[in-house]
Amino acid sequence: MSLALTDLSRYPVVQAPMAGGASGPPLAAAVAEAGGLGFLAAGYKTADGMYHEIKQLRALTAQPFGVNLFMPQPQLADTGAVEVYRHQLAGEAAWYETPLGDPDADGGDDGYEAKVATLLDDPVPVVSFTFGCPSREVLDAFAAAGTFTVVTVTSAQEARNAQWAGAHAVCVQGVEAGGHQSTHRDDPQAGLGGTGLLALLAEVRESVQLPIVAAGGLMRGSQIASVLAAGADAGQLGTAFLACPESGAHRLHKQALTNPLFVTTTLTRAFSGRPARGLVNRFVREHGPYAPAAYPQVHQLTSGLRKAAAQAGDAQGMALWAGQGHRMARELPAGELVELLAAETDAARAAVSGRSTR
Structure with a gap:
């Protein structure tokens, strides 16, 4: 299956699916056309909304692309704790003059079954999964439809579970990654933390016999070369593509990546209730x-609140998801960025090869 993964794109560059509007058809198409693997993010969208974007993307490129799905989440939340947090946010609601949302508006499945049915009825080249691992039945159905499946993992055990269930590949996400940590189970007792990409990559490489996409803090081709040397088949980059003109991220979000007012990132549950890395x-x-x-x-x-802050031009109230390498973001067209990353990767690999022969 490693050959199947590398056949999906000319370069070992995967554009991360970033839910919330950043990873739309223009970005995915530009990446695919340049030789990378572009992704649509179906999270927070309806099945019809997802399919509409797939049709848009197909009109822009004939190259392979992927679609990312959120796995259904178990209803484990402490309703009392949610109510306490609602009261804490009352001041924010008054400040932005907008009501707080209904915490039970989404049942936690994000329209998963409908999206799976849509993608099986009209298959796409790649489907990846976040926040869990599908059943063997679902993964086998995608395989029968000719779809390559990728399960995002944050531990060696999650990778073993994905291999057992029949995934074609895993995306190994280190703690450096921007946005949500893709743990299959959010354990509040474990605190906010995780394993760095290179350490996690080594653990997973010794645990499963699956192709690996490495994700977490990658911003330069030299970093892609490092994860390839560590056993990955490709590097996945999200924050690196946020600043591209094709990205659907809010302009304040793009500007914040290199704004000296936003120096560090942290893992927080403040905006979603799940650990996610963003600018402080x-x-x-x-x-x-x-x-x-x-x-x-x-x-x-x-x-x-997040929408109101964006409309008010207040980056201090927005969810500014970003990985640890955010200050290295380059405001380039996505196609140019893919080509540059590929060239940097080749140069780094050649430099290492040259040193090893001395």
Whole structure:
């Protein structure tokens, strides 16, 4: 299956599926046309909305692409803790003059069954999964449809589970990654943390016999070369593509990546109830320490606040997801960025090869 993964794109460059609007058809198409593997993010969309974007993408490119799905989440949230957090956010609602959202508006399945049915009825080249691993029945159905499947993992055990279930590949996500940590089970007792990409990659490489896509803090081709040397088949980059003109990220989000006002990133549950890495702003500082482990309830609760902050031009109230390498973001067209990353990867591999022969 390693050959099947490398056949999907000319370069070992995968554009991460970033839910919330960043990874739309223009970005995925530009990456695919340049020789990378572009991804659509179906998270937070309806099945019809996802299919509409797939049709748009197919009109822009004939190259392979992927679609990412969120796995259904168990209803484990402490309703009392969610209510306490609602009261804490009352001041935000008054400040932005917008009501807090209904924490129970989404049942936690994100339309998963309907999206799977749509993708099986009209298959796409690649489907990846976040926040869990599908059943063997689902993965076998995608294989029968000719779809290559990737399960995002954050531990060696999750990778073994994905291999057992029949996934074609795993995306190994290190703690450096921007956005949500893709743990299959959010354990509040474990705290906010995780394993660095290179250490995790080594563990997974020795645990499974599957192709690996490596993700977490990658911003340069030299870093892609390092994960290839460590056993990955490709590198997945999200934050690196956020600043591209084809990205659907809000302009304030793009500007914040290199804005000296936003120096560091942290893992926080403040906006969604699940650990996610973003730039430290006022909202994260004030509410992060008190946000409960309650996804998607907290995500629904803060939805209106995030939109209102964006409309008001207030980056201090927005979810500015970003990986640890965010300050190395380059404002380039996505196609140019793919070509540059590929050239940097080749140069780094050649430099290492030259040193090893001395």
